[in-house]
Amino acid sequence: MPGLRLPHKLYTVEDLTCAFPVVSNAKIALITGAGSGIGLETSLLFASEGCSSVLADINLEAAQKTAQRIHERYPDVKAIPIKCDVSKEAEVEACVNKAVEEFGRLDIVFNNAGIMHPKDDDALNTDEKVWDLTQEINVKGVWFGCKHAIKAMRANPTDESKGLHVGGSVINTASFVGKMGAATPQIAYTTSKGAVLAMTRELAMVHAKEGIRFNALCPGPLQTPLLMDFLDTPEKLNRRLTHLPMGRFGEAIEQARGVLFLASDESSYITGMDFLVDGGLSACYVTAEGTSPLPPPRGLASQ
Numbered sequence: 001m002p003g004l005r006l007p008h009k010l011y012t013v014e015d016l017t018c019a020f021p022v023v024s025n026a027k028i029a030l031i032t033g034a035g036s037g038i039g040l041e042t043s044l045l046f047a048s049e050g051c052s053s054v055l056a057d058i059n060l061e062a063a064q065k066t067a068q069r070i071h072e073r074y075p076d077v078k079a080i081p082i083k084c085d086v087s088k089e090a091e092v093e094a095c096v097n098k099a100v101e102e103f104g105r106l107d108i109v110f111n112n113a114g115i116m117h118p119k120d121d122d123a124l125n126t127d128e129k130v131w132d133l134t135q136e137i138n139v140k141g142v143w144f145g146c147k148h149a150i151k152a153m154r155a156n157p158t159d160e161s162k163g164l165h166v167g168g169s170v171i172n173t174a175s176f177v178g179k180m181g182a183a184t185p186q187i188a189y190t191t192s193k194g195a196v197l198a199m200t201r202e203l204a205m206v207h208a209k210e211g212i213r214f215n216a217l218c219p220g221p222l223q224t225p226l227l228m229d230f231l232d233t234p235e236k237l238n239r240r241l242t243h244l245p246m247g248r249f250g251e252a253i254e255q256a257r258g259v260l261f262l263a264s265d266e267s268s269y270i271t272g273m274d275f276l277v278d279g280g281l282s283a284c285y286v287t288a289e290g291t292s293p294l295p296p297p298r299g300l301a302s303q
């Protein structure tokens with residue numbers, strides 16, 4: 001057909017894999033809840049990209065262990081563990097200040113720390129203290145992280161030769177429960193994750209022209225201590241498994257890969273999004289018969 005020409009080169013799988021994004025190794029990250037689960041895998045994945053970070057957790061020992069792993073595997077990468085309760089503004093501010101003092105900038109903030117209280121229940125049976133604690137950590141903690149991220153990111157020096165610029169990327173961990181209903185009640189947790197989605201969307205709009213992007217990660221149910229401690233009987237596990245299109249829970253490393261994409265400049269036109277990494281759960285009515293031939297990927301922490 002006249003005018004229709006094939007491209008002069010056919011692209012190969014190697015070309016495509018080379019094009020996959022990496023976070024510039026001069027970029028600096030703050031990760032909360034870095035001692036376990038999604039935060040741990042994300043800390044290791046970022047370090048594997050050469051990205052230095054401040055690792056915040058209420059459990060200092062766990063954050064130190066993550067940092068230790070990074071130092072052993074990636075000796076050129078700096079990882080600074082710090083004790084931080086994200087519900088305390090001064091402690092969150094101290095984490096942001098630590099990154100700026102130590103590295104001169106802050107490009108990525110992953111507000112990931114969160115709790116699912118064992119006594120969280122339905123509207124009638126949830127104690128007010130459980131409600132308050134959940135909102136303090138899961139909602140207020142994310143707000144504080146965003147607030148201090150904005151201040152630091154506005155001041156980021158620009159050096160395009162290293163892929164560094166003003167602004168940054170903030171990723172807030174919400175959950176699929178902020179998008180979908182479940183008759184396994186956790187009223188405080190569900191409410192907190194809906195709030196994270198709404199907060200993230202508004203922040204994305206307000207700060208879009210400052211080069212600061214905000215996205216909400218919405219993990220599906222995962223094989224991490226947070227959920228597995230909660231699903232402590234075969235009945236509880238199976239009640240969920242039957243609804244999962246892939247027939248398995250997600251792995252924290254699968255979330256970390258989504259976070260890496262949202263943190264990198266490869267997602268430069270994505271902001272204000274509910275980024276679902278849920279194995280198809282939110283698209284599902286009835287799951288297929290059988291089991292998947294594919295094993296879940298291995299996390300970095302277990303390698």
Ligand SMILES: NC(=O)c1ccc[n+]([C@@H]2O[C@H](COP(=O)([O-])OP(=O)(O)OC[C@H]3O[C@@H](n4cnc5c(N)ncnc54)[C@H](O)[C@@H]3O)[C@@H](O)[C@H]2O)c1
Nearest residue numbers: 033035036037038058085086113114175221222224226227
């Ligand atoms: N695991 C799941 O199935 C799942 C699903 C959807 C969303 N999420 C969300 O993902 C995030 C991480 O969950 P995870 O599964 O990795 O959990 P996890 O329990 O494995 O890790 C959470 C980490 O946060 C830390 N933490 C708790 N409270 C804190 C506080 N006040 N200040 C600072 N650090 C604190 C803990 O010490 C822990 O290291 C949470 O926001 C959670 O709600 C998890």
